[in-house]
Amino acid sequence: MPPPPAPAAAPLAGDDRPLPGPIVQPKSRWVPVRWAELPGFQDDALHEAWNAWIRSCERPVAPFVALCAEVRQLSIATLEEQRAWMVARLQPYRVETLEGAAEGLLTAYYEPFLDAARQPGNGFGVPLYRLPAGFGQRKPWYTRQQIDTLPEAQAALQGRAIAWVRDPIEALVLHIQGSGRLRIAEPDGSTTLVRVAFAGTNDQPYQSVGRWLLDQGLTRDATWPGIRAWLAQNPQRTQELLWSNPRYVFFREEPLPPLDAQFGPRGAQGVPLTPGRSIAVDRLSIPYGTPVWLASPGPQAALQRLVLAQDTGSAIVGAVRADYFTGWGPEAGDIAGRLKQPLRLWVLWPR
Known part of the structure; x- marks a missing residue:
């Protein structure tokens, strides 16, 4: 018999508002979900991603302009304060193909x-x-x-x-x-x-x-x-x-x-990349500057974390597709050279 499904995570405080409708992009469909669907959201060291987010605020896309002052202020906040702010100000959407597939491919570069x-x-x-x-x-x-x-x-x-x-x-x-x-x-x-x-x-x-x-x-x-x-x-x-x-x-x-x-080189968004917190995406699926929740099970690296969509690449095509920036030098190159594994993505969009 198949194993029983994992129990649903407990709802997060403040995440009890009615869900909005889906959003359709040229290459993807965003399906609104509760924060509890994001694997590892309670455990990520969010402050490690905040520098990447502040970098994105140097060239923000329109929906995030109004939030960037708060993002900068929260750079010295506690993890609990950062997490509560995200729940209050952002709505997570599961990224799917236009046909409804939610799993894609994660690779890496350096x-x-x-x-x-x-x-x-x-x-x-x-x-x-x-x-x-x-x-x-x-x-x-x-x-x-x-x-x-x-x-x-x-x-x-x-x-x-x-x-x-x-x-x-x-x-x-x-x-x-x-x-x-x-x-x-x-x-x-x-x-x-x-x-x-x-x-x-x-x-x-x-x-x-x-x-x-x-x-x-x-x-x-x-x-x-x-x-x-x-x-x-x-x-x-x-x-x-x-x-x-x-x-x-x-x-x-x-x-x-x-x-x-x-920092790394400037990505297609025009801001320097942050090792472990910047990804390249298909901009017809996810706009540059968007905070994204990334979940990818091994075998090379189990990842559940906040990242920023700050770059693109000729091979990064499709709805659920990302290239993960690992940094520079031999160790980063070894990780990037081996990483090729399943991927799920959630965009975090202003409410």
Whole structure:
């Protein structure tokens, strides 16, 4: 016999008003629910999300403008005060597809952190480019393979390298993530910490190198650890793997002062991302700046927490779909490279 259903959580104080009607977005349907439906709401360290929320208030969407002064005031409130305010001022809605499905997919992304040099040599042989000369006159621009092989593509990129890194696969990861941090060895012997932020693409379609390996029957593990294990056994096929993804990303260099180093790059909302509290969404399902309750059971990381919709991505498409920002560096990369698990979302919308 199937196990009995779990008992419903007790209603929260103040959550006894009549529920409003559903809200329909271009790619999703929001169904109003009681706060008790949100798994782990009583247990989350909400103050960890408050900095991300204050960041969203730098560029708030219209329904939240009136609440942002209160959000800022509550940054020094107790967890109980923050939780009571949310119940009083916000209405949770379960996010579903237009067909009524409430479960989707959670993945993760991060900011790679690489050693680099201003000039090629001494093992630094992979360039990270600014936008090429004459960019925009040709669409789509050259593919990744053509950039590596055609003299006319190389001519347009002459003198456009921001820096050079050692590993072509780490550079590909940087392209896929869209931004990263560089520890650059300068010609005078000093070291500079900078961010390389997304500036544009060659307008070619993105193709997953993991999917290419699976389709070729070359591996059963398409996570980044699995991809690197395959490359360690097949180094002569590195270029073939790289060229399977025709999309190429160009960057711009940004300074990284100490205060900015505590946050990630600016997401599509235009505000810096907060590790563990920012997500990328499909903006046709959830508007930027919306506080969201996220619930995802393992296997990599069981998550039940308040997050902010502050970014998007070309692969983040659909109603119940999110990409979770894990931070920067190897540990964040390891989590992001493995996280792919079921997801449920609730938007928290002003009453």
